[in-house]
Amino acid sequence: MLEGPSLEESEPGAEAPCSGSCHTQRVLQTLNAYRGSGTLTDAVLRAGGHDFPSHRAALGTGSAHFCSLFAAGQPELGQAVVPEMLGAGRTRAAAALAVALDYDYVFGSGGQLRAEDEAGLREACARFLEGSLRAADSRALRHVPAAFPPPSLAGRCGRGRRQGFTEAVRHADFLELAPEDVVALLANPGAGRGRARKPVFEAAMRWVRHDAPARRGQLAALLEHVRLPLLAPDYFLEKVEADELLRACCECRPLLLEARACFILGREAGGLRTRPRRFMDLAEVIVVIGGCDRKGLMRLPFADAYHPESQRWTPLPSLPGYMRSEFAACTLRNDIYVSGGHINSHDVWMLSSHLHTWIKVASLHKGRWRHKMVVLHGQLFVVGGFDGLRRLHSVERYDPFSNTWESVEPLLEAVSSAAVVPCAGRLYVIGGARQDNISTDKVQCFDPKEDRWSLQSPAPFSQRCLEAVSLEDTIYVVGGLMSKIYTYHPGTDVWGEAAVLPSPVESCGVTVCDGKVHITGGRDDHGESTDRVFTFDPSSGQVEAQPSLQRCTSSHGCVTIVQSLGR
Structure with a gap:
């Protein structure tokens, strides 16, 4: 079964024996004779210590796996060698037999390929591809994992697409990709690896310009996967906004306006496209600032x-x-x-992400602590708090361009230690302390367009020492020694419950990072600071414990910024 007819039995070009009138069978039998004699073979399969010369065309015709193997590997002229085909638990003889059976099947001798033998061939082909695929083989890298399921190959192809993005988009094959394949390549988390954000935009434009009349309609769909807000502002102005194709594309205008708003207002104005891709050297990081130690006796610097x-x-x-x-x-x-801060501080400091140093800016008009500070429409708002004698109604607004503070419409009810959060263009003040032993359930809403406060549906709790963040037009409230995460939907003015925490907490830090709500530190129901960290994923509704903080802390600052991982 392993040997075909010799050249003496079937000379090249001579009519090979055929049991039927089928021309196809005669061709295969002739090729099988050539294989046995090594005539015109251009591939060698090795298994169980045996070499099996073959013809790539015949193998590819008879097996989709071999077709994908040779098309993706693109071996040069000459004989391509597919290495040892030894699967787990196989003997060398069994591996050789598997290949022989496959040969008989492909070349028409009537053998049947068993499932376990095909599995061995798949494993061997996968190993061959792992060593042969190049990042430039864009189409092969996209479709090979479907033909060869082993996880190692799928992982290798994924790494190839991420690590070789720049090489892949420069290859001629990239320009011939179908629109859905280009979208998949640009949407890959590894696109624009490292500091390179421009190559993603430039790759999209290069593909469109290759056939602009037919492809200009794909521009908006492609730019959806380009992180325009992460481009350098000067590059955005000179290369993106000035591009004639983009200027003529009405569907692209919202994406350009979103990027421009992010350059002016910061990440407050953006969503997914303001987040760094997973494999960039830029990443969202959580910054924990100061606070109190476990017993609340020391202030942490x-x-x-x-x-x-x-x-x-x-x-x-x-x-x-x-x-x-x-x-x-x-x-x-x-x-x-x-x-601000205890006791009654007027100070305001800024940590510059570019200079990597703290800079003192204009001071508050009114010293305070137990207040909150948030960003709305590119300006800082300092809300409420305590001055050592009474809770404060006052609200101050900071303009970073003029470095000045001004007073704005005061709160309807003076509170300290409330949750304050911007959402959907408005400012929400939730709960807080009215007096030393009295908390409120009121929700105060500030509309900057009308410059006035109004009351919304009350919260399902009356607590202080609260924290809140907004994500996708939903407000999440934690703290107040509550075990639940509450939600508030400004659009419908409706409260709900999102999840239950493992234990109650207050005066914690809360921030959004990578689409999840991170809850850091805080005081437990014994009044001691903790180092615990939890994340809440709105998409799954799950709360998960995370690695602890470096130290126990409460009443601290907790924010998210974008930082270079190489810093």
Whole structure:
């Protein structure tokens, strides 16, 4: 079964024996004779210590697996060698037999290929492809995993697409890809790996310009997967907004406006496209600033950045001479601002993400602590708080361009330690302390267009020491020694419950990073600071414990910025 007719039995070009009138069978039998004699063979399969010369065309015709193997591997002229085909638990003889059976099947001698033999062939082909695929083989990298299921090959193809993105889009094959394949390549998390964000945009435009009349209609769909807000502003102005194809594309205008708004207002204005791709050297990191120690006796001066993907902590500059608690912190255009603090501080500091240093900016008109500070429409708002004698109605607004504070419409009810959060273009103040032993369930809403406050549906709790964040036009509230995460939907003015935490907490840090709500530190029901961290995923509704903070802390700052992982 392993040997075909010799040349003496069937000379090249001579009519091979055929049991029927089928021309196809005669051709296969002739090729089988050639295979046995090594005539015109251009591939060698090795298994069980045996070499099996073959013809790539015949193998590819008879087997989709071999067709994918040779098409994707693109071996040069000459004999392509497919290495050892030894699967787990196989003997060398069994592996050789599997190949022989496959040969008989492909070349028409009547053998049947068993499932276990085909599995061995698949494994061997996968190993061959792992060593042969190149990033430039765009189409092969996209379709090979479907033909060869082994996870190792699928992983290798994925890594190839990520690591070789720049090489792949420069290859001639890229220009011939179907629109859906281009979208898949641009949407891959590894596109634009490292500092390179421009290649993703340039690849999309290069593909469109290859046949602009037919492809200009795909522009908006492609730009959906280009992180325009992460481009350098000067490049965006000179290369993106000035591009004639984009200027003529009405469907692209919202994407360009979104990017421009992000350059002016910061990440407040953007969504998914403002987040770095997973394999960039840029990443969202959580910054934990200061706070109180376990017993609440010491004020912590530390500032540290945490990258959830690598679980790595990086120290940041400590705020000069700033060892206070119950201050407020937020981010504006990727810079971190800290204001006020115990006791009655007027100070405001900014940690510049470019200069990597703290800078003192204009002071508050009214010193305060137990207040909150948030960003709305590119400006800082400091809301409520305590001055040591009474709760405060006052609200101040900061213009970063003029470095000035101004007073705006005061709260309807003075509160401290409330949850304050921007959402859908408005400012929401939830709960908080009215007096030392009295908390409120009121929800106060500020509309900057009308410059006035109004009351919304009350919260299903009356608590202080609350924190809140907004994500996809939904507000998430935690703290107040509550075990639940509550939701509020401004569009419908309806409250709900999202999840249950393992234990109650207050005065914690809350921020959104990588589409999840991160809850850091805080005080437990014994009044002690903790180092626990939990994440809540709105898409799954699940709460998961995460690696602990570096130290127990409460009443601290907790924000998210974009940072270079190489810093």
